[in-house]
Amino acid sequence: MMIGRWPFIVLFALAANAVGGGALAADGSAEKGKIAYVKHGCWQCHGFAAQGGIAGPKLAPDPMPLVALTSFVRNTRGAMPPYQDAILSNADLADIHAWLASLPKATDFRSIPLLNP
Amino acid sequence: MQAHQRFQVIDVPMAADAEATLPALVEAVKHALSNGRQAEIVERGEAARKAFAEGKARTRAAAALGWDASPISTARLCMELYATIRDLDWSLVASEGNVSNWPNRLWPIDKYHQWLGRSGGYGVGYGAPASVGAALANRDLGRFSVSIQSDGDLMYAPGVLWTAAKHKIPLLAVMHNNRAYHQEVMHVQRLSNFRNRPVNLGGDMGPVGTSIQNPDIEYHKLAESMGWWAKGPIKDPAQLGPALKEAARVVQAGQPALLNVWTQPR
Numbered sequence: 001m002m003i004g005r006w007p008f009i010v011l012f013a014l015a016a017n018a019v020g021g022g023a024l025a026a027d028g029s030a031e032k033g034k035i036a037y038v039k040h041g042c043w044q045c046h047g048f049a050a051q052g053g054i055a056g057p058k059l060a061p062d063p064m065p066l067v068a069l070t071s072f073v074r075n076t077r078g079a080m081p082p083y084q085d086a087i088l089s090n091a092d093l094a095d096i097h098a099w100l101a102s103l104p105k106a107t108d109f110r111s112i113p114l115l116n117p
Numbered sequence: 118m119q120a121h122q123r124f125q126v127i128d129v130p131m132a133a134d135a136e137a138t139l140p141a142l143v144e145a146v147k148h149a150l151s152n153g154r155q156a157e158i159v160e161r162g163e164a165a166r167k168a169f170a171e172g173k174a175r176t177r178a179a180a181a182l183g184w185d186a187s188p189i190s191t192a193r194l195c196m197e198l199y200a201t202i203r204d205l206d207w208s209l210v211a212s213e214g215n216v217s218n219w220p221n222r223l224w225p226i227d228k229y230h231q232w233l234g235r236s237g238g239y240g241v242g243y244g245a246p247a248s249v250g251a252a253l254a255n256r257d258l259g260r261f262s263v264s265i266q267s268d269g270d271l272m273y274a275p276g277v278l279w280t281a282a283k284h285k286i287p288l289l290a291v292m293h294n295n296r297a298y299h300q301e302v303m304h305v306q307r308l309s310n311f312r313n314r315p316v317n318l319g320g321d322m323g324p325v326g327t328s329i330q331n332p333d334i335e336y337h338k339l340a341e342s343m344g345w346w347a348k349g350p351i352k353d354p355a356q357l358g359p360a361l362k363e364a365a366r367v368v369q370a371g372q373p374a375l376l377n378v379w380t381q382p383r
Contacts, residue, residue: 041316044302044323044382051183051190053383054217055303058182081307087315109174109181114196115223116177117203 028066028091033099036092045080050100056080063100069093176222188379189354191293195219197354198263198291201361205261205369207231210251211244212265215300216293217383220265230260242273245290249281252288252373261368266290266375268329268336269298275339281373282344289368290375291361292336294350295382301327302382340375349377 037043037050045056052058056079063069070093073083109115150158180192195216208230212220226232233251236243248264255262271292281288305324309316321328337349346367351357357378364374 038322039317041302041306041324044299044306047183047186047190047381047383048188049183049186049190049381051186051381052179053191053381055383058179079303081303081310083310084313086313087310106178106182107184109177112181112184114193114200115180117196117199117225 028094028096028098030095030099030102032092033095033097033102036095037099040083040088040092040096042096050103051106060100060103061105063097066094066097069097180219180223183381185354186381187352187354188295188381189352189357190381191216191383192219192223193354194291194293194357194378194380195265196223197357197361198265199224200358201365202261202263202289205365206259207261207263208251208255209233210255210262210264210288211248215267215295215383216265216380230255230258242270244270246274246277248288248290249277249286252281252286253284256286261289261365262287263289263291266292268292268294268296268334269300271336271339272329272334275343278340278345278373278375279343285371286373287368287371288373289361289364290340290373291364292349292375292377293380294336294377295380296329296333297323297382298327298329299323299382335377337375337377340373340377345373345375347375347377349375350379351376352379 038048042050042059046052046059047056050058050060050063064072070090073088073093074085076082147155180190180196182192183190184193186193196219199220209220209224209226210233220226221232224231233247236247240247244264244266248262248266252262252264280286302324305327306316309324316324318325321330323330333350335350337347340347346364348360348364351360357376360376364376367374
């Protein structure tokens with residue numbers, strides 16, 4: 001059982017190392033996060049409801065853990081450009097994550113008549 | 118590279134129509150198959166049908182995200198539109214990838230004329246004039262033409278609206294008005310991030326030089342001024358369905374109609 005945990009621990013350590021700089025606050029403010037999400041342009045690809053689309057995947061409901069989100073934002077080399085601490089702080093990221101985590105579950109598509117024509 | 122896009126050498130040149138030839142070719146291939154191979158194909162078909170159904174469910178679940186959001190989600194825009202036109206002989210005459218390809222992902226498209234494709238390059242300002250041209254062709258065939266009209270696209274050649282009104286070309290233009298030249302957004306964002314500079318200078322929501330805000334363009338008034346029936350801006354998803362039905366009646370009476378809908382970016 002213990003052996004199975006090692007990859008997770010190593011990945012966590014690597015991610016935390018890659019994030020660098022200030023400590024990650026796990027208790028961000030959802031209220032501030034909603035504002036930061038718009039200010040930093042997350043909506044541009046992920047939508048105002050974090051619903052995702054052709055330009056970027058959904059971010060909520062059920063966002064990825066904060067440490068993983070932060071590591072990705074700092075180090076991505078894909079279609080999304082990386083954001084460094086100088087323009088998007090760890091505190092803002094924690095707030096954004098708190099807002100994402102506060103978003104309700106989506107309506108079940110089976111209950112939406114227009115999605116079941 | 119020397120062979121790229123070259124015509125292949127042929128022994129017997131024969132002009133043919135793929136649409137007319139394919140059914141006979143399919144039957145010929147079926148007859149040539151062994152029983153074992155036929156069973157393999159049936160099995161593979163069942164697996165493909167199952168994967169297709171699962172993929173459809175995932176797509177619908179994705180469309181449900183942000184369903185009641187304002188600005189209106191592009192999935193909601195497209196499915197409200199489909200509910201309006203589904204019983205008509207419809208033809209989607211222009212819709213770029215800006216609405217996350219929802220029509221191609223969620224609408225049953227089983228006739229050639231139902232989807233006229235894209236510009237072929239990256240046609241800037243293609244949507245409005247292309248849709249009017251296609252609607253002119255569809256008019257004489259009795260088809261109902263509909264376009265999902267991007268706001269930035271309409272800024273390039275809005276004069277085509279007058280042409281449609283002048284010549285009584287019925288077309289339902291439903292605007293995907295995300296208030297931006299959104300195609301450019303991430304290019305500006307990428308360079309700003311690279312230099313650790315803020316991309317937004319305040320005032321507008323998007324990166325500098327990409328927003329079409331302050332003032333917001335009243336495309337419904339622009340269309341009205343050129344002789345169209347028009348309505349908007351529609352921001353509440355609950356108001357979209359009734360407005361679409363109203364606009365569709367105008368188009369069925371032979372006039373062009375435009376709905377200015379405020380939407381999510383993509």
